[in-house]
Amino acid sequence: MIANLLAKSYARTAVAALVALVFAIVVTSIVLSVSGFNPPSTFQAMFDFGKEPDSVVNTVNRAAAYYLSALAVAIGFRMNLFNIGVDGQYRLAAMLAAAAGGAWALPPGLRQVVIILVAVVVGGAWAGIAAILKVTRGVSEVISTIMLNFIGTGVIAFLLSPNRLAAKVAGSNNIGTKPIGSSGRVPGISYPGSDLKIYGLVLLAVLAGLGFWFVINRTRFGFDLRATGLSQSAAVASGVDAKRMVVIAMVLSGAVAGLVGMPQLLGGSYSYSLDFPTGIGFTGIGIALLGRNNPVGIAFASLLWAFLDQSSQILEFNDIPKEIVAITQAAVLLSVVVVYEIVNRVGRRMDQRRVAAELGEAAA
Amino acid sequence: MSTTEPAVELHGITKRFPGVVANHDIDITVAAGTVHAIVGENGAGKSTLMKILYGMQRPDEGTIKVNGEVADLHSPSDAIARGIGMVHQHFMLADNLTVLENVVLGAERLHGIGGGARRRIREISDQYGLGVEPDRLVEDLGVGARQRVEILKVLYRGARILILDEPTAVLVPQEVDELFANLEDLKREGLTVIFISHKLDEVLKVADAITVIRRGTTVASADPKEVSARQLAELMVGSELPVPELRESTVTDVPVLTMENVTVRDATGRAVVDGVSLTIHEGEILGIAGVEGNGQAELVEAIMGMLPAESGVIRLGGEDLSGRSTRRRREMGVGFIPEDRHRHGLLLESPLWENRVLGHQTRSPNVKGILIDRAGARRDTERIVEEYDVRTPGIDVSADSLSGGNQQKLIVGREMSGNPKLLIAAHPTRGVDVGAQAAIWDHLRRARAEGLAVLLISADLDELIGMSDTLRVILRGRLVGEADPATITPDELGSLMTGAAEGSVA
Structure with a gap:
């Protein structure tokens, strides 16, 4: 029975994630007990708060950004490319897209499309710099994307000043790009019991997930990408142009990264200001890892992450430091990597044993 | 030491790995002071057996006796403590250290790391005629000398039983002869050598006793004085051997692959493929003979477009391949x-x-x-x-x-x-069982009859001679000779491959 369960790779992923989650809850419970808090009541409080309508809306909105970020990371991961620059890519993309959206008064419909296109192009181009450096100069994309994050931060700081692309936000010390007019906004979706709205572009995340699945699993390009990730030497011998693949995969990863800020930009904040969320690109790396670079797995992982972020806000009302959730998240992540490796090995060994048994080969 | 007790006795050894039984019911008795060969096909279980004897793997069943005493070997250090030493097929030496430093590494307690160790190394070297100089850098040594350092390393640790895993795989014929002379010296001093190989001619030359392993178990013992290489081979595979041979010639005069003066350089600028010109016609199998590492792999990669050719022309059916990607070349057939x-x-x-x-x-x-x-x-x-x-x-x-x-x-x-036009077959039957080997040869013959051009690269000289219409010899990246597969013997081909005989044997 266990053999059948582990025969499918998605089942292995699910088993690994579940074991990791249980392990993380155990670790968190221990930490809570040691710190003098009652684990069951703490979890109860988080769960109760997390299922309130406002929390659900916030969780979904947050998860959408996480999801897009993790997809961007996963595209690279699928061919052993480590795009650590999603963070810089989405922030720069969101900033320039916001500026373009605020400046160009295009007809509704077209305006949203143009804003999103600007974000995609900027994200892809920013990642493309790392790709070009890698294929022409052999620079590790890990190093170059981290450096591009810093450069991106500098560029944003330079451009986001009152004389350039930004203006002071009325009634505060904040500065931001000129708000996108109503013709460029995407309406939200109401959720019963909450005054908050689910960003309309959450659907964009769903579409991106479907697109990712389709491209990776059903197209020639996806086959080449997966083959390169599984064995670069075999892929090259099969006729894959490894350099070209690096450029395409990296640009694609950056393009998806460009979408990360869109649900919030067009559905909530309408302008890129100093308080636009940061760090989602790094969270995406963890979520991609937890979701095994699989679009469905990443969806669950994003929702879990967002739920933990959201529900942790209740902890401070109970005088429990909300950083406790970071421990849970870290424990999930660390254990899922280990558990998945174990489950995968056991599963593959079972496969081999089953094949040997079915062929009646006693000895090799 | 008693010579009446066998040096090593293996009884009923069984080792299971997930999905496979690597060894079962192995029984071997190795008499002290002899060279005992263990032969078997690739994958027959020789390596696992030796890892068991050297303490790297533990058997699931069975007993190991060393000099008459039951030995429970948990790790290589247990084996070393009982006087068993192993010389691995791939040398485990640090190139940038001297011989002395390599030998004492991990055995510093025995004779220190200075004068005492140096003296001991000289003693061992003289005693067994190894000719090892303790103060030379390993990177300056040739392959044969490195192997002697490995043997000395094992002797230095007090081994009386030596396991040599495929020791001749990396040696040229002359070095093989030197190694065999060393083994004689070891034997004369009362040491026992377990010699693992699948090169039957060598086994017959050097061994006092032979054990054949097939499909993980011992199937026969043979006396090297009474058995022929062919009989041994058939014991190894358990059936009559398939014979690589071609029937009537199907070679046409339509060229499929033409190479003119193709040169490929490695990163250091050395020509790994040096001015190679050849033509393969429809229905022709062209075999390339050569000691491994003489440019065969680079030649193949240049044709496939995985490695850029610095100069020269490669044509497929008249079309120039230069500038075409690997994918395009595959699409062209x-x-x-x-x-x-x-x-x-x-x-x-x-x-x-x-x-x-x-x-x-x-x-x-x-x-x-x-x-x-x-x-x-x-x-x-x-x-x-x-x-x-x-x-x-x-x-x-x-x-x-x-x-x-x-x-x-x-x-x-x-x-x-x-429907490929050209097939590049690099070691197509390496590491496969006899049944698959016969099947693969059949497929090659059939495709040849249908007009396929084949570039065959193999280390198996019988396969090369039997399956080729034309034979070329590669040495240090150059095609140095041509041979007629109808008349050449493996020995003659072997000496062409090492450059001992220049020119053509036709």
């Missing part, structure tokens, strides 16, 4: 059976049908437009499994669950698909 199927031929974790697509991901029946045609690829994988007798429970199992021979048959079937 080049099939490729790579030397290392795990690195270059398969996606081990992927199912068989995805491996069918690999290398053919732009062509029918695997794709429709830009999409992968899963149904078509799966159907065609079923066909290959059927026609090429790939033993598998289905096409959804991962490639790494198949045996080496079945993996290779899948690759051969895949590369023969889509």
Whole structure:
């Protein structure tokens, strides 16, 4: 029975994630007990708060950004490319897209499309710099994307000043790009019991997930990408142009990264200001890892992450430091990597044993 | 020390790995002061057995006796403590250290690291005629000398029983003779040598006793004075050997692959393929003979477009291949059976049908437009499994669950698909069982009869001579000789390969 369960790779992923989650809850419970808090009541409080309508809306909105970020990371991961620059890519993309959206008064419909296109192009181009450096100069994309994050931060700081692309936000010390007019906004979706709205572009995340699945699993390009990730030497011998693949995969990863800020930009904040969320690109790396670079797995992982972020806000009302959730998240992540490796090995060994048994080969 | 007790006795040794039984019911008795050869095909279980004897693996069943005492070996240090030493096939020496430093590394307690150790190394070297100089840098030593350092390392640690794993694989014939002289010296001093090999001529020359292993168990003991190489080979494979041979010539005068003066340089600027010119015609199998590492791999990669040729022209059916990608070349009709199927031929974790697509991901029946045609690829994988007798429970199992021979048959079937004009077959039967070997030869013969041009590279000289219409010899990247496969013997070919005889034997 266990053999059948582990025969499918998605089942292995699910088993690994579940074991990791249980392990993380155990670790968190221990930490809570040691710190003098009652684990069951703490979890109860988080769960109760997390299922309130406002929390659900916030969780979904947050998860959408996480999801897009993790997809961007996963595209690279699928061919052993480590795009650590999603963070810089989405922030720069969101900033320039916001500026373009605020400046160009295009007809509704077209305006949203143009804003999103600007974000995609900027994200892809920013990642493309790392790709070009890698294929022409052999620079590790890990190093170059981290450096591009810093450069991106500098560029944003330079451009986001009152004389350039930004203006002071009325009634505060904040500065931001000129708000996108109503013709460029995407309406939200109401959720019963909450005054908050689910960003309309959450659907964009769903579409991106479907697109990712389709491209990776059903197209020639996806086959080449997966083959390169599984064995670069075999892929090259099969006729894959490894350099070209690096450029395409990296640009694609950056393009998806460009979408990360869109649900919030067009559905909530309408302008890129100093308080636009940061760090989602790094969270995406963890979520991609937890979701095994699989679009469905990443969806669950994003929702879990967002739920933990959201529900942790209740902890401070109970005088429990909300950083406790970071421990849970870290424990999930660390254990899922280990558990998945174990489950995968056991599963593959079972496969081999089953094949040997079915062929009646006693000895090799 | 008593010479009446056997040096090593293995009784009923069984070792199981997930999915396979690597060894079962192994019984071997090695008399002290002899050279005892253990022979078997690749994958017969020789290496596992030696790892058991050296304490690297523990047997699931059975007993090991060393000098008459039952030994429970948990690690190589247990084996060393009982006087068993192992010389690995791949040397484990630090190039940038001296011989002395390499020898004392990990054995500093025995004689220190200075004068005492140096004296001891000289003593051992003189005693067994190894001719090892303690203060030379290992990187300055040749392959044969390095091997003698490995042997000395083992003797230094007090070994009286030496395991040599495929010691001649890396040596040229002259070095082999030197090694055998050293083994005689060791024997004269009362040491016992266990010699693992699949080179039967050498085994017959050096061994006092032979044990044959097949499919993980001992199947026969043979006296080297009474058995011929061919009889030994048939014991090894358990049946009559398939014979590599071609019937009537099918060679036409239509050139398929033409290479003119092709040169490939490595990163340091050395010419690894040096001015190679050759032509392969329709229906012709051209064999390239050569000691491994003389440019065969680079020659293949240059034809495949995986390595850029610095100068020269490569044409396929009259069309210049320069500037064409590997993919384009494959689409033009080049099939490729790579030397290392795990690195270059398969996606081990992927199912068989995805491996069918690999290398053919732009062509029918695997794709429709830009999409992968899963149904078509799966159907065609079923066909290959059927026609090429790939033993598998289905096409959804991962490639790494198949045996080496079945993996290779899948690759051969895949590369023969889509009507290739040229097939590059690098060691097509390496590491596969006899049944698969015969099948692969059959497929090559059939494809040749249908007009395929084949570039055959092999280390198996019988295969090369038997399966080639034309033979060329490669040495240090240059084609140095030509031989007529109808008349040449493996010995003559061997001496051409090492450059001992220049020119052509025709």
